[in-house]
Amino acid sequence: xxxxxxxxxxxxxxxxxxxxxxxxxxxxxxxxxxxxxxxxxxxxxxxxxxxxxxxxxxxxxxxxxxxxxxxxxxxxxxxxxxxxxxxxxxxxxxxxxxxxxxxxxxxxxxxxxxxxxxxxxxxxxxxxxxxxxxxxxxxxxxxxxxxxxxxxxxxxxxxxxxxxxxxxxxxxxxxxxxxxxxxxxxxxxxxxxxxxxxxxxxxxxxxxxxxxxxxxxxxxxxxxxxxxxxxxxxxxxxxxxxxxxxxxxxxxxxxxxxxxxxxxxxxxxxxxxxxxxxxxxxxxxxxxxxxxxxxxxxxxxxxxxxxxxxxxxxxxxxxxxxxxxxxxxxxxxxxxxxxxxxxxxxxxxxxxxxx
Amino acid sequence: xxxxxxxxxxxxxxxxxxxxxxxxxxxxxxxxxxxxxxxxxxxxxxxxxxxxxxxxxxxxxxxxxxxxxxxxxxxxxxxxxxxxxxxxxxxxxxxxxxxxxxxxxxxxxxxxxxxxxxxxxxxxxxxxxxxxxxxxxxxxxxxxxxxxxxxxxxxxxxxxxxxxxxxxxxxxxxxxxxxxxxxxxxxxxxxxxxxxxxxxxxxxxxxxxxxxxxxxxxxxxxxxxxxxxxxxxxxxxxxxxxxxxxxxxxxxxxxxxxxxxxxxxxxxxxxxxxxxxxxxxxxxxxxxxxxxxxxxxxxxxxxxxxxxxxxxxxxxxxxxxxxxxxxxxxxxxxxxxxxxxxxxxxxxxxxxxxxxxxxxxxxxxxxxxxxxxxxxxxxxxxxxxxxxxxxxxxxxxxxxxxxxxxxxxxxxxxxxxxxxxxxxxxxxxxxxxxxxxxxx
Numbered sequence: 018x019x020x021x022x023x024x025x026x027x028x029x030x031x032x033x034x035x036x037x038x039x040x041x042x043x044x045x046x047x048x049x050x051x052x053x054x055x056x057x058x059x060x061x062x063x064x065x066x067x068x069x070x071x072x073x074x075x076x077x078x079x080x081x082x083x084x085x086x087x088x089x090x091x092x093x094x095x096x097x098x099x100x101x102x103x104x105x106x107x108x109x110x111x112x113x114x115x116x117x118x119x120x121x122x123x124x125x126x127x128x129x130x131x132x133x134x135x136x137x138x139x140x141x142x143x144x145x146x147x148x149x150x151x152x153x154x155x156x157x158x159x160x161x162x163x164x165x166x167x168x169x170x171x172x173x174x175x176x177x178x179x180x181x182x183x184x185x186x187x188x189x190x191x192x193x194x195x196x197x198x199x200x201x202x203x204x205x206x207x208x209x210x211x212x213x214x215x216x217x218x219x220x221x222x223x224x225x226x227x228x229x230x231x232x233x234x235x236x237x238x239x240x241x242x243x244x245x246x247x248x249x250x251x252x253x254x255x256x257x258x259x260x261x262x263x264x265x266x267x268x269x270x271x272x273x274x275x276x277x278x279x280x281x282x283x284x285x286x287x288x289x290x291x292x293x294x295x296x297x298x299x300x301x302x303x304x305x306x307x308x309x310x311x312x313x314x315x316x317x318x319x320x321x322x323x324x325x326x327x328x329x330x331x332x333x334x335x336x337x338x339x340x341x342x343x344x345x346x347x348x349x350x351x352x353x354x355x356x357x358x359x360x361x362x363x364x365x366x367x368x369x370x371x372x
Numbered sequence: 373x374x375x376x377x378x379x380x381x382x383x384x385x386x387x388x389x390x391x392x393x394x395x396x397x398x399x400x401x402x403x404x405x406x407x408x409x410x411x412x413x414x415x416x417x418x419x420x421x422x423x424x425x426x427x428x429x430x431x432x433x434x435x436x437x438x439x440x441x442x443x444x445x446x447x448x449x450x451x452x453x454x455x456x457x458x459x460x461x462x463x464x465x466x467x468x469x470x471x472x473x474x475x476x477x478x479x480x481x482x483x484x485x486x487x488x489x490x491x492x493x494x495x496x497x498x499x500x501x502x503x504x505x506x507x508x509x510x511x512x513x514x515x516x517x518x519x520x521x522x523x524x525x526x527x528x529x530x531x532x533x534x535x536x537x538x539x540x541x542x543x544x545x546x547x548x549x550x551x552x553x554x555x556x557x558x559x560x561x562x563x564x565x566x567x568x569x570x571x572x573x574x575x576x577x578x579x580x581x582x583x584x585x586x587x588x589x590x591x592x593x594x595x596x597x598x599x600x601x602x603x604x605x606x607x608x609x610x611x612x613x614x615x616x617x618x619x620x621x622x623x624x625x626x627x628x629x630x631x632x633x634x635x636x637x638x639x640x641x642x643x644x645x646x647x648x649x650x651x652x653x654x655x656x657x658x659x660x661x662x663x664x665x666x667x668x669x670x671x672x673x674x675x676x677x678x679x680x681x682x683x684x685x686x687x688x689x690x691x692x693x694x695x696x697x698x699x700x701x702x703x704x705x706x707x708x709x710x711x712x713x714x715x716x717x718x719x720x721x722x723x724x725x726x727x728x729x730x731x732x733x734x735x736x737x738x739x740x741x742x743x744x745x746x747x748x749x750x751x752x753x754x755x756x757x758x759x760x761x762x763x764x765x766x767x768x769x770x771x772x773x774x775x776x777x778x779x780x781x782x783x784x785x786x787x788x789x790x791x792x793x794x795x796x797x798x799x800x801x802x803x804x805x806x807x808x809x810x811x812x
Contacts, residue, residue, distance in 0.1 A: 023697045024463055027794035028782030029724075030384055036737055061563040117465045134738035134790075214770060219400045258747065310742040315754060317746065359757075366774045367379075367751045368611060368624040 028058050036133070040093030042256055047100050047248030052109075052297075053230050053240035054104070059288045061108040062236045068104075069115035070099030076123040081211065086132070098122050101141035103303060104237020105148075105345070109153055118144040118149075138352045139309045142345045149345075193218060193232060211279055217368035219288035228293035241295045248304035260320035261313055261327075262303040266294055276336055299331065302344035312352045317363035326351045355361025375577055377602035378519035378612040380750040382783045384605055384704070386578065390663045390670040392542040396550055397442050398674045399687045401477055405678030406458045407433065407444050407616050408468040408611065409716035410649070412506035413513045414440030419469055425452045428652045430480040432504075433469055435774070436487050442504040442514045445654040446471055447676035449478040459714040461700035465705045468715065471678070488650040489611040493565045496649050503648030504718075505655045509533055509544075509638035510701055511520050511720040516647065518637070519565045521630040527566040531617055532559050534575040534639040535601060535608030536703025541722045543659040544639050545673040548582040551643055552589055559596065559641025561649050571596040573639075578603045602798060605704065606781040624751075624777045660716055661685065665726035666693040675716060684723050696731030699724040704782040721770075734791040743793065745784035751777050760799035767808065770801040778802070 036300045054062035077095040083089045102118040122144030130136045197218055217223060226232050229239025237244075251257040273293040278284030293299070307313060307327050314323050327347045334343020376470040379638070410416040427433060434444035454470035478652030485491075491499075501516035521527055532555065548555065559571045572589075575583050577600050580656040590596040599617050601607050611622045612628060613636060620632040630634055637645075640658060647653040656677055663670040668689030675684060681698065699706040700714065701722055717724065745755040753774045762768035778798050785794040 020695070020712065021694055021710045022712075024710050025697075025733055026785075026799060027706060027708075027780065028786050028795065029697065029699050029706065029708065029731075030703045031791070032382075032786050034787065035734070036740060036789050039742065040788050079543070107534040125576050132738070134740050149459070214699060231530045244669055255741075255744070258743075270408070284627070313741075315741050315743040315746050315756060320386065320743075331501070353677075359754075360726075363754060363773070364746070364752045366624045366753060366777050367615075368627060368777075370623060371750075 022029065032141075036094070037092040037255055039156045040097055041095050041256055043251065043305070044093055044100060046088070046251045046256075047097070047104070047237070049243040049246045050104065050240060050301070051100065053243035054168045054236035056359040057131065057230050058108040058202055059240050060237060062103075065108065065110065065112070065115050065236065068099055068101035068112050069103035069119045069213060070096050072116040072119035073099030073102065073123050076117060076120045077128065080124060081132070083127070089133065089206075092133070095123060098127070098140045098144070099304065101237070102144050105145040105235050105298070106156070107235045112333060114148060114152065114155055117142065120146045121147045121225040137309055137355075138349055139312045141348050142306055142352075143344050145273045160173050188309040193223065193292070194335065194341040197292070197296075198335070202230050206251070215279055215289075216286070219292050224291050224295060227292065229283055232296075238298045238301050244300045248300075251304070251308075255306060257308040258320070261307050261315060261324040264324030265307055265331075266299065266325045268294055269299060269332055272332040276332065293332075293335065297335075297342040298344040302348055303327070304344070307348050307351070312355060314355050314358045314362065316359055316362040316364055317365070319358040322358050322362065323351055326354065334345065375600050375602045376385040376616040377604055377607065378615045378750055380610075380748050380752065380783070382748050382786055383603070383605040384786060386541045386603075387663070387703075388545070388578075389539065390667070392545060394542075394546075394671050396546050396659055396672045396674050397569055397580075399676075399679065399684065400541045401473060401475060402676060402679045402683050403475075404472050404680070405447050406468040406715040407675055407679065408445065408458065408460050408466050408715065408717055409434050409445070409739070410460075410466055411512060411719060412442050413511060413633050413679075414442075414517070415437065416467070416628045417441060417444045419455055419467075419628060421452050423455060423470065425479060427471060428478050428480045429451060430482070430653070430656055433471075436501070440517050441512055442506050443502065443654075444469070445504055445656050447656040447678050448473040450474040457503060459711045459796060461714055461717055461720060462710060463700075463706060463709050468678075476769060482651045482653055485650055485652070488498045489564070491649065493567070496561055496565050497679065499649045499652055500645055503644065503652070503654045505639075505644045505648060506643060506718055507638055507720060508640035508644065508658060508721070508802050510705065510719050510721055512717075515641055518635055519562065521566065521635070525582045526633060527568050527630060527635050528633045529570045529572060529635075530559060530566065531636045532562075532571070532573045532639050533610075533613055533636055534573055534579075534586075534643055535613060536579075536721075537608040538704055538706075538723055539605075540663045541661045541702050541766060542663075543661045543721050544674055545579055545642060547659055548579065548769065549585065549640055552582075554646045555639050556586075556589055556593075556596070556646075558637075561614055561645055562635065562637055562642070563595075564604050568635070569595055571688060573598045574601050574605050574613050575599070575606075576601050576607055582670075584699050589640045589805075593643070595737050598806075599803040605783065606750055606779075609750065609781055611778055611779070620621050624774070626776070626780070643663045655718055658716075658720065658770055659720040660720050662688045662724075663722065664691075665730065666691040666695070666727045667725050668692055673715060677718055678715045680712070681716065681723050684716065685712065685725065685769060691725055691727075693727045696728035697726040697727055699726065704786070705780060713812070728765065729797060733782070733793075736792050737790045739790055739792060742789060744787040744789065746796050748787055749781050750781060751779065752781065755777060755790070755794045755798070759792060759794045759799060761798045762801040768802045771805055773802040 122140040126140030127144035270290040330347030385654040417434035450473040457470035460466035
């Protein structure tokens with residue numbers, strides 16, 4: 018008898034990597050930020066995250082069952098979406114808010130297009146946009162200051178604490194970006210006051226607090242440092258690549274430096290762009306959402322264009338748009354452009370001479 | 373001299389430890405060999421013997437089928453017992469000439485032309501062509517054709533490829549350690565034939581002992597350089613090697629190295645050329661690495677062309693586990709062969725044996741668009757988009773994406789988290805586009 022051995026196309030060696038390993042590593046990379054959320058806002062952060070993840074996973078399984086396709090909830094992608102939904106929610110939210118967000122994200126954001134790999138928009142961002150449109154107050158107010166647990170840092174933002182008492186209440190109770198936004202309408206508080214507040218935003222204490230996480234906001238955005246630890250891990254594992262986050266953040270830095278001041282071009286302190294980078298959802302968005310592989314360009318030049326586009330839109334929304342924060346909308350808008358970007362940024366083939 | 377390289381590429385585990393310290397061993401004369409008439413790129417050779425003929429070792433048994441072709445020689449003495457379809461190392465059935473040996477190894481007469489270096493370029497080329505030499509790194513392009521560039525494409529540099537970037541393979545490494553002198557003689561013959569001013573020996577940095585040996589040997593030759601290359605796959609791919617060594621980029625869309633004044637030859641080919649020019653010795657044997665975790669005693673073997681894989685494996689003591697897959701060549705670009713009665717050819721650099729687990733391939737899942745393949749493609753292509761256009765039968769789009777520029781190094785499939793069989797899709801695309809072009 019003659020033995021017959023397996024045949025297949027080359028290569029016959031394979032790196033040990035799989036879709037689940039990529040997704041679970043992303044989930045792992047989000048853990049420092051979740052721990053920071055628990056640390057600053059209490060256990061409610063964890064509970065809301067669990068609700069969101071459970072809703073995402075159950076929705077995925079249910080729809081895949083209906084579609085009669087293999088159930089892939091163990092690949093970790095729904096878990097990541099759930100975590101990201103929870104990260105966009107503040108701890109005073111009711112339990113059903115993240116649940117609805119996750120259901121929408123998985124059902125409409127992902128499965129309706131055919132599941133992982135086929136979706137046009139980042140599912141978590143689409144879920145968040147749905148929540149903001151449906152429950153704007155829940156999503157953008159009632160934000161808790163950081164919990165007593167975190168009192169080893171000074172509570173609330175130092176700079177803002179020392180503001181004169183006649184600054185309208187709306188400013189002191191809002192997030193830093195809300196303050197920055199309100200400032201741009203100087204008729205509300207007078208230009209002298211605006212100047213003072215602006216200085217307090219771009220003072221190094223404020224920025225340190227933003228960086229470490231001692232600031233009101235949603236669960237996942239609280240600590241830039243924790244997010245950066247996760248991002249560094251993903252970059253080290255070659256799961257995210259530098260082009261999108263760096264071009265995104267770099268664009269925000271440059272544009273807020275040029276246009277961020279309240280007395281015309283280049284009137285901002287050099288610390289103001291730093292304030293913009295570490296506040297709001299920019300770090301989370303740039304490293305974990307804009308880099309979503311399914312919804313970002315595959316070409317190298319395309320990734321830079323995509324990142325810059327996200328940066329421009331974010332700054333436009335923050336400085337002149339109707340919302341204090343524009344990270345999620347700018348990424349969603351850029352998601353639409355991905356096929357176009359890919360088409361026009363095909364790399365030059367090795368040895369290719371272009372006329 | 374710094375460590376040179378090319379953009380892109382991957383770092384697979386090299387698995388060379390199985391065989392790298394094993395000195396070349398000669399396998400006992402096989403009882404039977406099968407000489408396929410197509411072991412090279414170009415027209416198959418034409419058999420000039422018939423069943424029943426007695427042949428001597430080194431006797432020509434098939435003539436070249438055209439200019440881009442080579443003759444074949446009997447690799448053992450004995451009787452022609454069959455001219456038929458046999459298993460071929462590319463995994464197909466192909467015509468071959470079976471010789472049953474007489475165990476005498478009676479040779480044709482060889483010469484020892486000590487003044488071989490005084491021969492003219494044309495005489496040298498004729499001896500190379502008569503010896504039936506084709507590239508021994510794998511692709512198998514007839515060597516005399518490579519050495520015959522048109523007059524308007526002057527060659528100023530010969531690069532010897534001693535990179536051996538495929539995991540497992542150590543055949544080239546061993547000949548560099550054991551036969552460095554002959555390799556340099558071969559290089560000088562190449563340089564003389566095309567009148568090249570510079571000779572470069574490119575060796576990957578994981579072979580520092582080989583680099584040292586060559587540096588010492590060429591100390592007095594001002595026009596020969598030894599270049600240490602970064603450990604990276606596919607460092608030994610022709611275009612990538614040329615770029616790393618000279619910073620010249622071979623034009624895409626079928627451009628040849630001669631367009632940038634370079635000819636690349638494998639170190640094994642250099643030895644064959646030296647033996648052909650000096651001794652008029654036809655190419656009837658080569659060094660092959662037999663390796664794999666399950667091979668009892670992995671070896672670098674000097675074996676006659678046409679030796680069956682089963683004989684090679686027996687010489688290594690067989691396997692310790694059930695065989696799952698047999699690979700002819702390296703694990704990245706080699707062919708999986710279904711039968712062990714497949715003969716080795718002039719381009720066979722390795723015979724690898726995998727167990728069932730190593731042979732296992734995961735099913736494809738959806739492309740995540742993670743772009744890992746884009747980031748490492750040494751040809752700067754977008755493999756995922758090519759595979760997708762082939763999957764949906766859009767071959768024009770695949771061609772626009774540069775599918776024909778792919779050298780099938782396999783790096784993309786190696787890094788793909790979705791286990792997409794990118795090389796398989798790309799191969800289908802290439803075949804369909806070639807068919808379409810032939811019809812035109």
